[in-house]
Each structure stands twice: as structure tokens, then as C-alpha cells.
Amino acid sequence: MKAASRPMIEVSGVSKFFGSFQALSDVSFSVQDGEKVVIIGPSGSGKSTILRSINRLETIDRGRIVVNGMDVSDPKTDISKVREEIGMVFQSFNLFPHKTVLENLTLAQTVVRKRSKKDAEEIAMELLRKVNIAEKAAAYPAKLSGGQQQRVAIARSLAMNPKAILFDEPTSALDPEMIGEVLDVMKNLAREGMTMVVVTHEMGFAREVADRVIFMDHGRIVEEGTPEHFFTSATHERARLFLSQIL
Amino acid sequence: MSENPTTHTPIAVGDGAAIPHKSDAGLFTAWRIAFFGSILLCLFLAFGRPDQYLAIFKFIPDGILVTFKVTVGGILLAIVFGLIAGLGRISSNRLINGAASLYVEIIRGVPLLVQLFYIYYALGRFVKIPDIVSAIIAMAFCYGAYMAEIFRAGIQSIPKGQMEAALSLGMSRRQAMRQVILPQAFKVVLPPIGNEFIALLKDSSLVSILAVADLLRRGREYASESFNYFETYTVIALVYLIMTLFFSKLISMMEERLNEGR
Numbered sequence: 001m002k003a004a005s006r007p008m009i010e011v012s013g014v015s016k017f018f019g020s021f022q023a024l025s026d027v028s029f030s031v032q033d034g035e036k037v038v039i040i041g042p043s044g045s046g047k048s049t050i051l052r053s054i055n056r057l058e059t060i061d062r063g064r065i066v067v068n069g070m071d072v073s074d075p076k077t078d079i080s081k082v083r084e085e086i087g088m089v090f091q092s093f094n095l096f097p098h099k100t101v102l103e104n105l106t107l108a109q110t111v112v113r114k115r116s117k118k119d120a121e122e123i124a125m126e127l128l129r130k131v132n133i134a135e136k137a138a139a140y141p142a143k144l145s146g147g148q149q150q151r152v153a154i155a156r157s158l159a160m161n162p163k164a165i166l167f168d169e170p171t172s173a174l175d176p177e178m179i180g181e182v183l184d185v186m187k188n189l190a191r192e193g194m195t196m197v198v199v200t201h202e203m204g205f206a207r208e209v210a211d212r213v214i215f216m217d218h219g220r221i222v223e224e225g226t227p228e229h230f231f232t233s234a235t236h237e238r239a240r241l242f243l244s245q246i247l
Numbered sequence: 248m249s250e251n252p253t254t255h256t257p258i259a260v261g262d263g264a265a266i267p268h269k270s271d272a273g274l275f276t277a278w279r280i281a282f283f284g285s286i287l288l289c290l291f292l293a294f295g296r297p298d299q300y301l302a303i304f305k306f307i308p309d310g311i312l313v314t315f316k317v318t319v320g321g322i323l324l325a326i327v328f329g330l331i332a333g334l335g336r337i338s339s340n341r342l343i344n345g346a347a348s349l350y351v352e353i354i355r356g357v358p359l360l361v362q363l364f365y366i367y368y369a370l371g372r373f374v375k376i377p378d379i380v381s382a383i384i385a386m387a388f389c390y391g392a393y394m395a396e397i398f399r400a401g402i403q404s405i406p407k408g409q410m411e412a413a414l415s416l417g418m419s420r421r422q423a424m425r426q427v428i429l430p431q432a433f434k435v436v437l438p439p440i441g442n443e444f445i446a447l448l449k450d451s452s453l454v455s456i457l458a459v460a461d462l463l464r465r466g467r468e469y470a471s472e473s474f475n476y477f478e479t480y481t482v483i484a485l486v487y488l489i490m491t492l493f494f495s496k497l498i499s500m501m502e503e504r505l506n507e508g509r
Binding site: 055057080081083084085086087088090092094095096097098107108111112113153156157160 | 406408409411412413414415416417418419422426427430431434
């Protein structure tokens with residue numbers, strides 16, 4: 001890891017309000033190139049909100065977020081440029097239902113990256129093979145299981161050659177027997193050195209893959225550290241309670 | 248409104264002819280009786296009573312063509328107006344939003360016949376265009392306001408995650424709307440637009456009060472020459488009925504084909 005280089009994602013002093021409810025208060029952390037950060041915490045703790053702030057699906061009220069050298073919190077920044085470089089995988093997959101699996105992967109490549117149809121399709125097929133679903137290239141998303149849809153969604157995100165991928169509870173909407181296949185794809189990505197920020201409840205994944213675990217509660221970062229530290233000797237009361245309930 | 252929940256928010260728009268639904272067997276039978284009954288009755292009148300009726304049938308075809316032109320031209324232009332105003336209604340730009348909302352509110356608050364007169368004569372005062380074009384513009388301007396609400400509801404019925412996914416891939420809002428949201432919204436709005444088409448087909452008879460020789464106007468011309476009012480309007484009503492029933496069937500078949508793709 002290049003310790004001296006600028007972080008891929010730098011979140012500093014971020015606060016956000018929904019009306020009078022404070023969703024985030026003074027959240028700061030950074031993600032280095034190639035690092036895998038897992039954010040956990042009870043529901044309503046702000047973990048999805050901070051993740052969605054990184055590519056400005058949520059706007060923030062205070063603080064600064066810099067991604068790949070671009071200031072996301074500056075309204076003048078062309079946010080599309082940031083989003084081109086940062087993939088996002090959603091809990092509800094959000095595949096485009098009117099497009100085939102292949103077209104789901106080629107759309108942004110041709111529209112945003114201006115690749116030719118042929119090039120885009122080649123890249124798409126290669127990625128579909130990588131996530132083990134090439135045989136469904138011509139199918140519509142509705143014909144796929146949840147696990148298959150999520151793998152396609154990951155491939156769709158990869159098709160843009162992102163510098164980092166944000167995962168927003170990628171397995172929470174899946175039936176238990178399909179969680180493994182999606183986590184396997186994510187673990188492969190991690191091994192290949194993809195920069196990943198993952199909001200999840202999958203503690204096994206966090207333990208195995210994360211370089212760092214961030215625990216959030218009530219819009220604040222309560223505990224941050226290596227998985228070993230976090231799972232064996234969490235210092236904060238709230239984190240210990242959460243772990244005892246979930247493990 | 249439908250009892251069983253569907254994937255999309257149902258859009259309730261009245262006023263069109265009933266579009267037969269596959270599940271609605273009773274209605275489907277009614278469609279058959281009405282459609283084939285009307286055709287048989289026309290044939291019977293034309294050939295069974297040729298001295299009274301055949302001349303009417305020979306007199307009205309160019310009126311049918313005009314009615315068809317006004318309806319198709321009207322609906323296409325109304326879709327354009329409706330899409331623009333519908334997008335305006337969901338715009339975060341206050342000026343655009345305000346203008347679109349004002350258009351919808353004003354149009355929906357004035358009777359169609361009054362609007363037709365007004366727009367027709369307003370256009371006639373400032374520009375020289377053929378009567379039928381003025382009529383089409385006037386119809387489309389009115390129907391565009393209703394269409395705007397259909398498009399607005401259709402676009403808003405697409406789950407938020409679709410826009411978010413498209414934006415996350417680096418697409419601009421405009422690209423996401425064009426590539427992701429509108430193609431999906433189109434499927435949702437097709438049934439209500441079909442309804443509007445049928446409604447417009449019937450309302451197109453209002454242009455007969457302007458100098459446009461549509462089906463109803465041709466009927467009036469014939470009736471006032473021949474004094475066969477009852478016979479003429481019987482035929483006119485039957486022809487309208489056959490047209491609306493034909494198109495509602497066509498639209499329901501299109502819907503079914505669209506749904507097969509899913």
C-alpha cells in the first residue's frame with residue numbers, strides 16, 4: 001500500500017440532517033487505494049447514508065468528501081465524473097428491467113464511456129463469465145434469481161472500470177442460500193485488489209476480507225480498527241452489545 | 248381501480264371507451280357483440296335498404312379520413328406536449344415547474360369545446376395555416392394537459408433505485424431519463440394513453456363545429472340536404488362505434504404484446 005499517496009476516498013467532518021433528525025454527525029474516515037473497508041452498525045446508524053454521500057446520492061450539510069481528487073461536497077463539481085470512477089451496488093440490485101443482462105452491462109459503457117457496441121459487448125461478456133453468469137446474457141433480469149441479479153449488478157458496475165466500488169448491503173435482500181455466491185464474487189474482487197467500501201451485516205465477510213472495520217451508531221463512528229481488534233477486543237460498550245446480538 | 252396489487256402504480260384515467268381486458272370475459276363478449284353487431288347492421292342497412300342508406304355510406308368516407316387525421320395527428324402532438332409538460336411538472340426548476348403546472352391547471356379548468364373555439368380562432372388571427380392543422384393543434388393542446396399528468400404519474404411510478412443506478416454509472420440525469428426511466432414509463436403509460444386516444448377519437452367530433460369536414464360534419468351536410476336526419480345519424484353513430492371498438496381492441500392487443508416481453 002502506498003502510505004504517502006492521497007487517499008482514494010476522504011471523508012472529513014461530515015454531518016447531515018433529515019429535518020431535525022441528525023443522520024450523520026462529524027463522520028471522518030479515509031479509504032486508501034486498494035483498501036477494503038467494511039462499515040457495520042445497527043439499522044438507522046447512518047451507515048448507508050454515509051456510503052450514499054460518497055457519490056452524492058445523498059447531499060451533506062457540513063464537512064467535505066473528496067473522491068479520487070475530486071471534491072464531491074462542492075456543488076460545482078461535475079458529479080458524473082466522480083460517479084464514472086466509483087461503482088455502486090445496491091441492496092435491491094436495481095438492474096434495468098427493460099434491458100437484457102448484456103444490455104445492462106453495455107448501456108453505460110456506450111453512453112458514458114463512448115465505447116463501440118462491439119467493444120462494450122466484449123467487455124461485458126468477459127465480466128459475465130467472471131461472475132459466472134455468461135449463459136444468461138440474453139435473459140431479462142426478471143428471469144434471474146436474486147443472487148444472479150446481484151452478480152450481474154456487480155458486473156455492470158465493473159464494466160465501467162471503476163477505481164472503487166461502494167456496496168450498500170448487497171446481500172440483505174437475498175434468500176440465505178444465495179448470499180454465498182454474491183459474497184464469493186466480492187471476495188474475488190477483493191483479492192484482485194479492488195478498493196471496496198462495504199456496508200453489510202455479514203460478519204464473516206468483514207472478518208475475512210476487511211482491512212478495516214468501522215462501527216457506526218446514531219450517525220457517529222463509534223469504533224474503528226482491524227477486524228481482529230474489532231471482533232475480539234472492541235472497546236466501546238455499544239459495539240460489544242451489537243456484536244453479542246449479531247454473532 | 249384494480250383489486251390485486253400490480254408491480255406498477257395503476258394510473259386511473261377515465262373517459263375513454265372501455266378497453267377490453269383479457270381477464271374481463273364479460274366485457275370481451277360485449278365487445279364482440281357490439282363490434283360485429285355494428286358491422287352487420289351497417290351491411291344490412293347498406294344492402295337491405297340501399298335507397299336510403301347506400302348514399303350515406305358513399306358520402307362519408309372522406310369525413311372518416313379527416314376524423315382519422317385529426318385523431319392521429321392530435322394524439323401524436325398531444326404526446327409531445329404531454330411529455331414536455333409532464334417532465335416540466337417533475338422538474339426541480341421552479342420556473343419550468345410553474346409554467347407546466349399552470350398549463351395543466353388552466354387547460355383542465357376550461358371546457359374542451361370552449362378551448363377549441365378559442366385556440367382555433369386565436370391561431371387563425373395570427374397565422375395562416377389550414378383549418379385541419381389548427382384543429383389538430385387545438386385538440387393536442389387540450390389533450391396534452393391530461394397527457395402531462397399521465398406522463399408525470401408514469402415517470403414517478405418507476406422505482407427511485409432505477410434513477411440512482413443510472414446516475415451511479417456516470418449517466419447524466421438527461422441520459423438516465425432517456426435510456427432508463429422513459430422506456431419503462433412508456434409501458435406504464437401505454438394503457439392510459441390508449442384510453443386518451445379513444446377519448447380523443449370521440450372528442451374529435453367537436454371539430455365539426457369548426458370548418459373541418461370530419462365524419463360528423465359530413466353527416467350534418469348530408470342530413471341537411473336529404474332531410475334524412477335519423478338515417479344519417481344512425482350511420483354516423485355506428486361508424487364511430489366501429490372505429491372506437493376497433494382501436495380499443497388494437498390497443499389492448501398492443502398492451503398484451505408489451506407485457507409478454509417481461
